[in-house]
Amino acid sequence: MASLLAFHLLGLYPVPSTTEFIVLSPFIPKYTIHNSFLNVSTTVTTLNYDAKSVQKTIPSGTAAYVQNVTINGVPSTSRCHFDFYDTFRVGGEIVITLTADKTGADDCLGDLPASLSTGGFSQAR
Numbered sequence: 001m002a003s004l005l006a007f008h009l010l011g012l013y014p015v016p017s018t019t020e021f022i023v024l025s026p027f028i029p030k031y032t033i034h035n036s037f038l039n040v041s042t043t044v045t046t047l048n049y050d051a052k053s054v055q056k057t058i059p060s061g062t063a064a065y066v067q068n069v070t071i072n073g074v075p076s077t078s079r080c081h082f083d084f085y086d087t088f089r090v091g092g093e094i095v096i097t098l099t100a101d102k103t104g105a106d107d108c109l110g111d112l113p114a115s116l117s118t119g120g121f122s123q124a125r
Contacts, residue, residue, distance in 0.1 A: 010044065011096060019084040020113050025064050025098055027054050033088060040091030048098040063098040065105035070095045078110035 007013055011026025029049035034041045053064035069076040072092040076082050087094055099105055 020081045042088050044094045046096045061100050063100045067097045067099035078108045080108035081113040
């Protein structure tokens with residue numbers, strides 16, 4: 001359970017049986033994960049981070065919703081998820097931009113993460 005808490009605080013949620021992470025609003029503005037086995041580092045930076053976004057009730061006008069995600073300067077195909085193989089395996093930089101517009105951030109703007117409701121886990125890695 002501690003690993004799920006750690007991922008939640010980092011703004012990521014591992015999708016079971018896949019190599020994908022669902023993107024959430026992180027609790028910290030910037031962090032680096034170093035993979036000593038592969039000798040790579042990945043830095044995650046949160047633009048527009050507001051400490052008020054971690055309150056039980058998010059105040060109006062607080063940037064707490066994912067607007068977009070870029071991986072090594074390239075916009076992600078979805079603001080809802082990204083793949084481990086494109087990020088933490090090779091290292092680099094992930095930028096999560098937050099917005100206060102909850103309605104505008106209410107869909108993925110691209111493909112959805114793998115799940116049974118989206119057609120199952122049809123692609124093997």
